[in-house]
Amino acid sequence: MDKHRYDEMGLLVVKEDYCCEHFEPDDSVLVPMKECWCCKWSNFRAEIKNPASESYSVCNYVGNAKEAVNR
Numbered sequence: 001m002d003k004h005r006y007d008e009m010g011l012l013v014v015k016e017d018y019c020c021e022h023f024e025p026d027d028s029v030l031v032p033m034k035e036c037w038c039c040k041w042s043n044f045r046a047e048i049k050n051p052a053s054e055s056y057s058v059c060n061y062v063g064n065a066k067e068a069v070n071r
């Protein structure tokens, strides 16, 4: 991910295998790898209802939101 993308809410769009320095493992992941998919700030596990975008999700970490970046 060279250029960051944001959704309509200004949240960072992340790929499964992306990772950043704010990574924190999700408690529901048995073997947390340092990837957004395993991070508690992503929506991957909550968004399985939308198979068209299964390899993308958003990061809920406030420090990664568009407003914080542009401040």
Ligand code: SF4
Residues within 6 Å of the ligand: 012, 014, 018, 019, 020, 021, 022, 023, 024, 035, 036, 039, 040, 041, 042, 058, 059, 060, 061, 064
């Ligand atoms: S979900 Fe967000 S906070 Fe977690 S590793 Fe990915 S970009 Fe970083």
